[in-house]
Amino acid sequence: MEKILLLGAEAIAQGAIDGGMSGIYAYPGTPSTEITEYVQNNKTAIERNLHRLWSANEKTAMEAGLGMSYAGKRAMVCMKHVGLNVAADAFINSAITGVNGGLIVTVADDPSMHSSQNEQDSRFFGKFAMIPIFEPANQQEAYEMAYEGFELSEKLKVPVLLRITTRLSHSRSGIERRPLKPENKLSYPEDPIQFVLLPANARKRYKGLLGLQSLMEQESERSSFNTYYPARNKSIGIIACGISFNYLMENFPDRIFPYPVLQIGQYPLPFTKIEKIVNECEQIIVLEDGYPFVEEMLKGFLDRTNKIKGRLDGTIPRDGELNPDLVAKALGKKVKTGMKIPSIVTNRPPELCAGCSHRDIYNALNETMKEFGKQKVFSDIGCYTLGALPPWNSINSCVDMGASITMAKGAADAGVRPSIAVIGDSTFTHSGMTALLDCVYENSPVTVIISDNAVAGMTGGQESPATGKLEEICIGLGVKPEHVRVLTPLPKYHDEMVKVLCEEIMYDGVSVIISRRECIQTASRTKREQKAKTEEIAK
Amino acid sequence: MKSDIILSGVGGQGILSIAAVVGMAALENDLYLKQAEVHGMSQRGGAVQSHLRISEKEIASDLIPEGSADIIISVEPMESLRYLPWLSENGWLVTNSTPFVNIPNYPDMEKLLAEIESLPRRIILNADEIARQIKSPRSSNMVILGAASPFIDIPYKSLENGIRKIFGRKGDKVVQLNIDALKAGRDFSETNKK
Structure with missing residues (x-):
């Protein structure tokens, strides 16, 4: 069979499609994003109409994947390593419920933290859940493990973890495919209470999982991957x-x-x-x-x-x-050493794009904060985290998805005034909504700035489920409508932005400022595509 | 045969399309290939590199060991120097001379070029200018690849075919502009390499 050139991430996606997957569930996160994107654009996946839209976060993805497995079909759930922390409750308990259709949880770790806040190793999570773990050496193995993983999952009746690292995920090589398998038919679990983890039942299920450990080890003993x-x-x-x-x-x-x-x-x-x-x-x-x-x-x-x-x-x-x-x-082997990096070479850290809307909101925020003092701005995970670097130096935290709002609340509880959160639209719907509810519940004096660029920008411009709904969501959570303000972040509106920021910061309660302008990368890509389309039609 | 190539530049400059063309050319010649690239945060205007390895034998590591790259291909002059630890003793460095200045402390251009000139095997060309001269201003990447092509062990025709495959869906005109750019870079190297 002819070889096709695929990234490790794409090889996993192709393996899952060929292995009879009916749906993929994921939230974008480097280095795992390309798995789902590949499925979204794959011909077979489109023809079979496999589920392939993004989930709100890794926990909802994990639960939806488990639901598909409940219905007898094969599902894959994908995330970056820190996403597994978010999905951990569902993930650990899915080992206790077990599966019906095969379930593969693919987690991409990021040693050296190329694009992450830690380098946690997901194999510990696999061991913690007491399920089999696959760890491919190369793109072909990544393909095989995804392809065969569903069968092992169905044989042992537990989810399996497929763990990769950045390097394999983002490295391309030739892959040989195997025959396309049919999807599973809809079927219900044989035991109607398999998925009911009431203590009495969970104890039985847990003993079952413990009993499976020796079988898992036997599988490893005869595995061609060992x-x-x-x-x-x-x-x-x-x-x-x-x-x-x-x-x-x-x-x-x-x-x-x-x-x-x-x-x-x-x-x-x-x-x-x-x-x-x-x-x-x-x-x-x-x-x-x-x-x-x-x-x-x-x-x-x-x-x-x-x-x-x-x-x-x-x-x-x-x-x-x-x-x-x-x-x-x-191994004590001699290594070659190349030349040194000449001292003239300076660092070139990543930066916000020219024309990016985050730049304008940070400029306005910096001016506003001259009056209110330093170290009062909590932020989050996304392109806008680059606002921590010069020339902005606007933000004082970046910990985990959604933490900006809840940290601002805790700081406000401790007496920090004003206490401000900066969060992206996609991060807000990922894990910021419940945080905002906590603020509303206590009417905490917190100003939340949602820098809304209508996509998940850092990971390449994936659709954001919040687009067009942010005001309704915030008001629905209980923020007073007059304290949900919308700004257009452009240099020409700078003074107006500063004025609104000042007003809401002075307000002694929860306010949300939605600073809304489309991601400059996505906007220019859409423009190019439209231009190409018009030219096509003109022909 | 084996070519271990480091591609370098700044996020957004499009080093991955160079990699894609070489990848297609490698496939056409039934060569093995591994190509490690950078996604995520660095793509936002930071330093980016890609390790591209092609060989007639199966390739083990996705990363090139230090001191053993046959060539560094860079679309930005300062970035070309960042990966010198990977260049082998007899390796070539091929770089664009047009700087991408997005940091306040970008080094002095004269000193930077002198540093590159001091290397025994290097090709420095103003790929942006050459691309403009042949009326293909967006193809400076392919000018650089053309300039590097004499040092890559793949038939030149296959690189042209690679361009046809990668740019094919953008129409014949775009394909031809990129093939012209490849040729212009190739000619520059043939005239200027010692």
Whole structure:
């Protein structure tokens, strides 16, 4: 079959489509966004009319995915690593309910924090939920795991976690496809109370999940994704998880390893294979992109023998993404060193686009705040987080989706006046609405600025479910209509914006200022597309 | 054969279309390919790079090890220097000389160009100017790729075919402008490489 060039993220999407998926549920987040976008534009997905619209957040996505599984169909849920924190309640409990149709939860971790606020390792969540985890080494494996994942999920009757990292998600390579499978038919769970987690029932379900653990381990033992490569020199044994296997191979062309190697692509860890390499070799080096997950398990709490090496003992740096050079150094191999970066090269951090509406609202806010003092502005996750950098220095926090409003509330409770939140439209509907309800409930003196650019901008301009509804949502939550103000952020309206900001900041209660102008990237893209369309028609 | 290429520039300058054309050309020649790119926050006017690896043998790592890239292709002069740690001893650096200035402390142009000139194997060209001369002002990317093409182990015809595939849906005129740009860059290199 002909190979097609796909990003790791796209390979997962193609694998899920070919594996008979009926719906994908996700909230955009780097490095996971491209999975859902691929499904949205895929011909088969459109012909089959697979569910492929965005969800409001990762929790709603996870629950909808579970609902589709309840109905017997195959579903995939996608998110970035921190999204799994949002979805955690549904995710952990989905292991207790179990599934009907196959359910794959794909989570893209971001070691080195290329586009994230931490580098948490989702394998811990998989272990926490006690479900199988897949971790592909390359794009082909990513495809296979998505393709086969539904079957494992249906066989064991639990969701499976597919964990990737940024590098694999955003790297392109040739993929060989497998035959397209039919979708599952609608069917109800055999046991009508399988999904009812009342304590009495949940206890039974939990015992069932515990009972499945040995089966999961047997699956890992015979999985083709966990491969043992024997070798004569047993002074070192290497355990290579996920993408780290590629970096290992880079150092040993033609896959001729001098030391025994155990490649891990499926968890729980295969006990017999791990036991073999640990007993056979004098020392073990664990290569894993992310936290020392496997390393810690092997080392345990009491081991001080120094037999297990990796991130904990400094053989590999404790944080950050792996690469071929770090693996070479860990194995004591010589690495080439290139030239140094000349001192003339300066940093070039990302910045808000020229013409971006966030610029205008920050300019107005900065002028307003001259009167009210510093360190009173809480913000959130999105392009506008760049307002923390010069020349704006406008905001004082960026923690998690929706936190701006609730942190502003807590600070106001503590006596901070004024207390201001800056949040994007998509982030607001993701997790800001309940925060606003808390403010309304207590009539907290908080001014919420929703910088509404009508899309999820940072992740590439995905539709925002709030578009056209923000005023109604805020009023519906109980904000007084006269304190829901709408601004057009443009330099020519600067003075007016400052005036409105001042008025609402002075108000001793909840006010919402919607600063509304379309994302400049999306606007110019729409313009280009329209122009192309007009030219097409003119032909 | 193997070519390990670092592509560099500033988010929004479109280094990924260079990668896409080379990728198509690699496919046409039944070569293996891996291409790691940057999405997300850095795309907003920050420094971006892509590791592009093509080979007749299967490729292991998505990332190029340090000191082993055969070529750095940069659409921005300062960005070309940021990835010198990856360039191999005999590697070439091909860069645009037109700066993208979006930071207050952008270095002095003369000193910057002198730094690039001091490298033993480099091609510096004003791709924006060349693209304007051939009346294809939006194709400076392809001018750069053309200038780099003598150092990439792929038939020149395949790069042209790559342009046809990538730009095909934008119409014949756009395809031709980009092929002209590729040629102009190629000619520059052929005349100026030592």
